[in-house]
Amino acid sequence: MSEHHHKETFVTKYIFSKDHKMIAKQYLITGMFMGLIGLFMSMLFRLQLSYPDTSFSLIEAFLGRGQDGGVMTPDMYLSLVTIHGTIMVFFVLTAGLSGTFSNLLIPLQIGARDMASGLLNMISYWLFFLSSVIMVSSLFIETGPASAGWTIYPPLSALPQAMPGSGLGMTLWLISMAIFIASSLLGALNYIVTVLNLRTIGMKMTRLPLTIWAFFVTAIIGVVSFPVLLSAALLLIFDRSFGTSFYLSDIFIQGEVLHYQGGSPILFEHLFWFLGHPEVYIVLLPALGITSEIIATNSRKPIFGYRAMIGSIIAIAFLSTIVWGHHMFVTGMNPFLGSVFTFTTLLIAIPSAVKAFNYITTLWKGNLQLNPAMLFSIGLVSTFITGGLTGIVLGDSALDINVHDTMFVVAHFHLVMGVSAILGMFAGIYHWFPKMYGRMMNKNLGYMHFWLTIIASYGVFFPMHFLGLAGLPRRYYTNSAFPIFDDLLHINHVITIFAIIGGLAQILFFANFFFSMKKGPIAPKNPWKSNSLEWTTPVEHIHGNWPGEIPEVHRWAYDYSKTDENGEFYDGQDFTPQVVPARPDEEML
């Protein structure tokens, strides 16, 4: 097939591009920008928590009205945690992570010229962009952005009388999320169709790299669960604007009885968490997929237990859709239902343990190339275990009673999904930067970035568990209303210091990223000596990915350090790309 290269204008090439590689880069840059906003917000509320009532003139200059003489107001604090959560979970770790790497890698790793539908792909990105713009613009309205927490439970989110952020800010939040969900669905459908239909000759499902398996299953979870959030949001819009009572009943606020009758906020919680929990895996699975690929490549070893890894991805995905109730143990739902959700929740530990041990075994007796991508991947395995283990406490309904909604929860989910997923995203960026921009990133800055980030992550989130175990609830603007929490201030100081170190460390990353994009050394075709198909494409991006025929695939992606009968590497190199046909004497898996 000859590729028809029509003349491209600036607009069709860089803005309304239908090329999956360009769209991936657009997702990445937008996601990074949103991440910067989310990070900055976290710095602000960390400062508030460890230095309550302190005046920061710098902050006052930045934020104006939310600051009374440089001191943060409670409403401002709540809106910061709300938007921080929303941005990080959806805009950075869903769109920024999945959007970037699914778009970049699915066609390249399965051997396709592009996504099944370039147009849908383009629309998907621009809807995401639009929703980002709306979300960011909600920061600038007079009553402030949504501030009912990223879980936006009604009635708090439904009644403008309940808090200022539930006025126009909440409306914008809902509109933004509705558009975001549309974007996410278009993307996910595209990924599923592409993986199922556009694989090159020889690329059986059982030869796909684990990255593709992770993206594929993630897309399926997204298609199953995001529409439920959309319906939850629509019903909330009805309650807010058209006087219906889906979620509201018997409410007396600001001296008057409202007309709502017969609804239940618990219904919203069920609908929300039916997406909300799978969302954790929508965030995490792509990061784990990226890690699988990077750990195998840089260990110079096949990923251990390839089929078990696929099995665990599918098992986790399935279980993730039947555990949402563990967020609701103390909402007053029937204790028997709580028992069921405890059972299904703790089952997730099994496939997760399999994945963790398989990673560790992949490291065993490898020849580890500790480049930045590899360091971030190992960091992910570490934080995934640290954070995942405390899930055994929270998933157990009896134990959840006393730690529910405390800082213990905040520490748990930040480690297991926040830090792990962002480490996976960094790993992916360091690993595939040469594929995206044709240049190498600076390794030394990468190392510094990793070491500061991992130390800061542990320094922030490990001590935070103890705040929760001391009984400190989350989303408290200050602890000073309770003398019993006075002795937690030291821990809060430690956390904030580490948070600032971690925040500043990201400057290294941003500097490295944009500098290398323009000035980095030109990348070789296959810099990491990897087996998968994306490294057979030319360094310079072209439409259709391969200049000639799409290569055929003859093996899985993990033939690293494979030896012949004499114990010698084939062709004298420790990797055998997927395009190399089976040798006569070779034993194929």
Place this chain on the structure above:
Amino acid sequence: MNALFFILIFIALIVACWQFVKILGLTKVKDATATEKENNINGWLMLGLMVFIYGLMLTSMFRGRDVLLPRLSASLEGHHIDNLFIITMCLIFTVQFITQFLIYYFTFKYRGIKGRKAIFFADSAKLEFIWTIIPAIVLTGLIGYGLWTWNDVMDSSDAENPLVIEIYAKQFQWEARYAGNDNTLGQGNVRYIKGKNTMGVNLKDSYALDDVPSRVLYLPKGRKVVFNFRSQDVIHSAYMPHFRAQMNCVPGMTTHFAFTPTVTTVEMRKNEDIITKVNNINVLRKEKGEDPYTFDYLLLCNKICGSSHYNMQMKIVVVEESEFNDWLASQKTLAQVLN
């Protein structure tokens, strides 16, 4: 002092990083995968990271112990929760210690230095079976014990003559209502809220007028208390950490929780953990020139509910049952309050 300490740490980190970069700067720029030198340094640093994580865990456990809730649960049901918690925590720490060791030790041991050759080891049904079955067995035990505890805590049907109390939540205040002589609460709905009838009690309900409203939650030691939770505006959560108790208050419905207080406030003030904690707190308060603090049980709001969420609290006082009865008798009933 603290600030200075951290500034020094930060400076030390920066210097360390700078030195590190200088060393790495000597290596070839063009080498794409990691050089032997980089593998060596990063391998050693990974061991260092392991030490850091272990150190952090141990320091947090050692230094953090004083800030935790007292180990003594103030409710009977809390003891089961605490046992389960301790077992779970021991398990978690064991697994954490072992797996983190494996990750960082392997990373260090198999760092790519000269002459290293990776093995081709793609699968082992036996190994994978082992680490499927072991977590499965351990979790079965944990789930079993967990569910037993859960049902024990949540099932209050077996209580003989429990005390019935309504906890009523609104932005940003708690109120309590005791069921009175008939030990049955009068019905409530926000539509009855008027004047001093702040909890919206249906005054035509024959059970209502002997109810006793209070802004402090008095509880008798040794008698099971069944709580009914209501909210008039948004979702709140009644969190009583010392009793290992929590339940959301949801507008439009009534939720329930029950426990038996076992330690009076006076007794808890003599608890060793509490004495240490209160002393630490008072040292800090003295530095800031604030009044000394004495321990009291608390009910906190633990579900985001608006601007003053952070300050929505009610004092809980646990006393001997006779003392409790005297207190209750001295309080005004709803009928008296409204007249």
